Amino acid sequence: MIRTVTDLVTCRGELDGRGKQLVFTNGCFDLLHVGHVRYLQEARGLGDALVVAINSDNSVRELKGEGRPLNSASERAEVLLGLESVDYVIVFDGKRATSLIEAIRPHIYAKGGDYTAETLNSEEKEALALAGSRIEILSHVPGKSTTALLAAANEQSGQGGIKLGVLGSGSGTNLESILAAIKDGTLNAEVAIVISDVEDAGILERARDHGVESVYVDPGERANALAMSSQKQIKQRLREANVELVVCAGFMKILREPVLESFAGRVINIHPSLLPRHKGLRAWEQALHAGDAVSGCTVHFVTDELDSGEIIRQQEVAVEQGDTPESLHARIQEAEHQLLPMIIGEFAAGAFK
Numbered sequence: 001m002i003r004t005v006t007d008l009v010t011c012r013g014e015l016d017g018r019g020k021q022l023v024f025t026n027g028c029f030d031l032l033h034v035g036h037v038r039y040l041q042e043a044r045g046l047g048d049a050l051v052v053a054i055n056s057d058n059s060v061r062e063l064k065g066e067g068r069p070l071n072s073a074s075e076r077a078e079v080l081l082g083l084e085s086v087d088y089v090i091v092f093d094g095k096r097a098t099s100l101i102e103a104i105r106p107h108i109y110a111k112g113g114d115y116t117a118e119t120l121n122s123e124e125k126e127a128l129a130l131a132g133s134r135i136e137i138l139s140h141v142p143g144k145s146t147t148a149l150l151a152a153a154n155e156q157s158g159q160g161g162i163k164l165g166v167l168g169s170g171s172g173t174n175l176e177s178i179l180a181a182i183k184d185g186t187l188n189a190e191v192a193i194v195i196s197d198v199e200d201a202g203i204l205e206r207a208r209d210h211g212v213e214s215v216y217v218d219p220g221e222r223a224n225a226l227a228m229s230s231q232k233q234i235k236q237r238l239r240e241a242n243v244e245l246v247v248c249a250g251f252m253k254i255l256r257e258p259v260l261e262s263f264a265g266r267v268i269n270i271h272p273s274l275l276p277r278h279k280g281l282r283a284w285e286q287a288l289h290a291g292d293a294v295s296g297c298t299v300h301f302v303t304d305e306l307d308s309g310e311i312i313r314q315q316e317v318a319v320e321q322g323d324t325p326e327s328l329h330a331r332i333q334e335a336e337h338q339l340l341p342m343i344i345g346e347f348a349a350g351a352f353k
């Protein structure tokens with residue numbers, strides 16, 4: 001049975017009266033796997049009863065994209081309640097479980113080991129502090145995730161392995177995150193080619209280190225633009241590599257018609273701000289100068305206008321007191337490294353057709 005907030009407030013009170021502790025955790029739990037089972041067992045072991053708050057169908061869609069959830073909230077609840085470790089299930093709307101935490105005031109808040117105390121959402125952290133809940137980060141089961149399961153299922157049915165062309169001008173940490181996600185099985189894709197307009201860019205070196213075809217394309221005479229001949233060359237190389245999705249990861253030039261036409265609706269970019277705020281260079285610094293309380297990153301479709309195409313998804317990063325451009329940029333990059341592989345996976349699964 002799915003519980004109400006009132007049920008759980010009562011239950012928390014009763015446990016408290018008996019000197020017992022209520023553990024709370026939340027998530028989508030769309031396709032249960034052994035990682036979930038172990039994590040829920042561990043969470044239950046921290047106290048005397050476990051409540052699992054699951055995202056409503058709308059909020060899963062908001063977080064994971066169209067096509068999710070695979071199982072409705074009532075089905076997910078039924079599966080979870082079949083586990084020995086789960087005592088109660090409640091459904092919540094929106095991206096965060098903050099209002100539930102505030103109302104239920106669990107003794108212990110458990111979170112999966114893919115988080116750290118630092119990457120927990122600041123709003124949730126504040127609510128937990130107010131509720132007096134102890135935060136426990138649980139051990140992580142590597143390679144076990146719903147996304148990895150979906151990728152493996154796609155591979156089985158011969159539908160996986162989208163071919164990527166990655167374009168970049170910088171150090172290539174985003175490329176690295178894509179390659180890492182492919183390697184650990186969370187992303188069913190292949191980086192077919194990496195192209196840069198900077199001959200000694202780190203991204204080309206990283207590509208070489210991973211045995212990926214790496215190509216330097218001379219951008220031409222003008223400092224900030226890509227010559228038409230270079231645009232054509234890029235298109236040609238992407239085509240020859242049978243690329244299905246072009247990913248701009250720190251590519252500092254504007255792509256134009258030959259590439260955009262040839263890959264219509266199949267060119268995406270990651271930008272280090274919450275667009276449409278702070279387009280262009282050093283967006284994290286722009287956010288600091290503007291005194292923004294929240295910054296983040298955006299994945300969007302590419303048009304021939306700077307950082308202007310349709311927004312696919314954003315991830316927020318709180319600006320902290322004493323942040324320098326470097327410290328804020330580093331946290332935004334961490335968010336980029338999660339967001340970009342996730343969106344590529346969703347694109348491969350046909351979420352944006």
Ligand code: GRF
Nearest residue numbers: 170171172173174250271272
């Ligand atoms: C990222 O912050 C990206 O958002 C911006 O350039 C940076 C590229 O970093 N456009 P890397 O080359 O992937 O390390």
